[in-house]
Amino acid sequence: MNKLKETLLIEKLIEISSGEKVSFHTPGHKFGKMFAKLKCDRILENLTIIDTTELTGTDNLHQPTGIIKKAQENAAEAFNSDETFFLVNGSTAGVYAMIMSAIEPGNKIIIGRDCHQSVINALILGDIQPIYIYPEVDVQNGITLGISPEKVEALIVEHKEIKAVLITYPTYYGIASDLKKITEIAHKYDKLMLVDGAHGAHLGLSEKLPITPMECGVDAVVESTHKTLPSLTQSSMLHIKGNRIDREKLRFMLRVHQSSSPSYILMASLDLATNIYKEKGNYLMDNLLYNIREFKNRIKNVEGVTLLDEKITERNSVEAIDQTKIYIKLRGILGSRFEQVLRKDYAIQMEMSNEKGVLGITSIANEKEDFSKLAIAIEKIYQNYSKEQNSEGTWKSLITNNNCYLYSTVPKCIYAxxxxxxxxxxxxxxxxxxxxxxxxxxxxxxxxxxxxxxxxxxxxxxxxxxxxxxxxxxxxxxxxxxxxxxxxxxxxxxxx
Ligand SMILES: Cc1ncc(COP(=O)(O)O)c(C=O)c1O
Structure with a gap:
């Protein structure tokens, strides 16, 4: 038989991702390098074999009694929860299930105004009314900071009828609010504490990182394992602590929002990520944090570089910062252009850019040489761009002073x-x-x-x-x- 022509998607994806690319973006396995490095790439070699369905011995995600139950229990132990649920439709499905099982239609929830769209969509699905809380904003860096515990308490007192508080922890940029204090406040007033921890699955790997939501005593947290740990895209986990969450309602909502044919490949990758986390995670994270420190020390010497670093914890709403997120501004070049040059001229792909800088998401799969390549690229880019075009004045004219996105009050809500x-x-x-x-x-x-x-x-x-x-x-x-x-x-x- 003639060889079948490959499809557009397969061809294009291989073309985009192959070669000597450096990944500072999700997923956390970084082109599968983590699996190769730890010699645990059987998952990749056997992809079509383990892509199976509910058969004798393969268990059932929606009513687990066998291997899936055991794998979830291992994850609960590793991630320090009372119960952990595997998610195969991303954290998005976990956010829906968490919110809709915790809050009945017509009720209210306090949420950070900077929440992900999945949170707003859960409110649409569940007919839930938001009471927004504004995070502090860092105008110079163009990012949102943390949520102040005092503001949470004031809002709970004002809206006694609310059922839960939900914040993002840490944020995309690695900002961690004082979640322990916010949780104590929520529980003092008998409210549920829910967390969108999509960017924080790795936090338990080092004491140098912000403490985990489970350590803060929250009732439930959804984490995108695929973003910052080595599991495959769309695989996430929902961790529960204590008895405030009705587990039967939660199981029902997970069945509602997840496929009735959950991917065994994704579940297997969650199990593998759990093993890596348990067995090698602390060691690999120590290495990663060391490499990041070295990288930061090196590029701090480049004139024109500004990094988001520990100093940000001096701001009122910021309790800690997740050092594995690297946000870099380079004087003389807009964030979008900076990202583009890194990709085109240096084969380095960042997670994203905003107007002022670029954001890289690192993981335990990143190697020392990834950081050296990034440092060299930044040094060269700055040399080229600072010579070429930008005096301080021109640079300032490129950057807008966009601090007026801040309202002092939330616009009046007429319809939920x-x-x-x-x-x-x-x-x-x-x-x-x-x-x-x-x-x-x-x-x-x-x-x-x-x-x-x-x-x-x-x-x-x-x-x-x-x-x-x-x-x-x-x-x-x-x-x-x-x-x-x-x-x-x-x-x-x-x-x-
Ligand atoms: C803060 C936050 N929450 C939730 C999600 C949804 O996660 P997932 O892509 O795993 O569905 C995202 C995705 O980027 C996110 O940034």
């Missing part, structure tokens, strides 16, 4: 996210939209805090800010009209 989602919408000229109810969620990036969420009242400062973003050409997510002339509003006569 679910109601707003199902209502009819229509576009209206942005200039005429003040006083109407917004029909889309608009998120300037950075810092990723929604300017307005569907169902909230459009104010004059909302319109001014959108116009400013248009002038500055800052990235904006969520607006249907990409020209930013029209805004979707809720089409109703009931507007108050």
């Amino acid at each position: 996210p679910r109601k707003a989602y199902y209502m009819k919408k229509k576009p209206i000229s942005l200039k005429k939209s003040v006083g109407l109810v917004c029909g889309e969620s608009i998120i300037p990036y950075p810092p990723g805090i929604p300017l307005i969420v569907a169902g909230e009242l459009i104010r004059e400062d909302t319109v001014n800010r959108i116009q400013q973003i248009k002038r500055e050409k800052t990235k904006l997510l969520g607006m249907k009209d990409t020209n930013m002339e029209y805004i979707e509003i809720i089409h109703t006569n009931e507007v108050k």
Whole structure:
């Protein structure tokens, strides 16, 4: 038989990822290098064999009694939980199940305004009303910082009816709030403490990292194992502590939000990641933190480099920083361009960029030489760019002073996210939209805090800010009209 032509996706993906690429992005296994290094690549060699279904002996994720039950128990021991659930539809499914099993429709939850879209979507699915809390913002770095425990307490006192508090810990950039204190406050008022820990699956590997949500005593945390530990993309875990979470409801919601044919490849990779975590994790993390320290010490000497480092813990809302995230600003080059040059000229792929800098997500699979390559690239880029174009003045003119995404108050909520989602919408000229109810969620990036969420009242400062973003050409997510002339509003006569 003739050889079948490969598909577009397979060809393209191999082309993009092959060669001597350095990965400072997810997934945490870094092109499978971790498996090869530890000589545990049987998972990859046997991919088609272990891609199986519920047969005699293979157990069932939704009612485990055999190998999956044992693997989840091993994970619970490794990650210090009372019970751990494997997730095969990413942390997204875990966030849905956690929130929807903990909070009944019509009830309220305090959430960080900088939460991931999966949290807002869970509120739409579960008909839950958010009470937002603003994180502190670092305007110079263009990132969000932590959530202050005092603000959480004040909001609980103001909204006694809320059922739970949910924060992101750590953030994409590695910022950790004082979760222990926030948890004590939530529990003092008999509220559940839930955590979106998508970026923190690795935290338990070193005392030099922020303490884990389980150590802080939270009731539930969802962690994207695939992002920062060596498991395959889309494999995550949900850890539970104590008895505040109704486990039967949680099991039901996990069945609702996850496939009835869960991937055995993903489950096997979670089991493997657990073993690596237990057996080699501390040692590999010590090496990683050493390599990061050396790298930072080296590039600190490059004129024009600014790093997000321990100093950030001096800010009120920041308890600790996860050193495995590296955020670098280089004077003279915008974040997006910096990211592009690293990729094209140095074969180094970062996780993402914002206007001001680039973010790298490292893991225990990164090698010393990855950091040397990055340091050399940064030194060269700075030499080229500082000569070529940018005096301090020009650089400043490239960077916007975008501190006006900060409202002092959250826009008034007229319709809860679910109601707003199902209502009819229509576009209206942005200039005429003040006083109407917004029909889309608009998120300037950075810092990723929604300017307005569907169902909230459009104010004059909302319109001014959108116009400013248009002038500055800052990235904006969520607006249907990409020209930013029209805004979707809720089409109703009931507007108050
Ligand atoms: C803070 C946060 N929470 C949840 C998620 C969803 O995780 P997953 O991609 O594992 O579904 C993400 C994804 O990037 C995230 O950044």
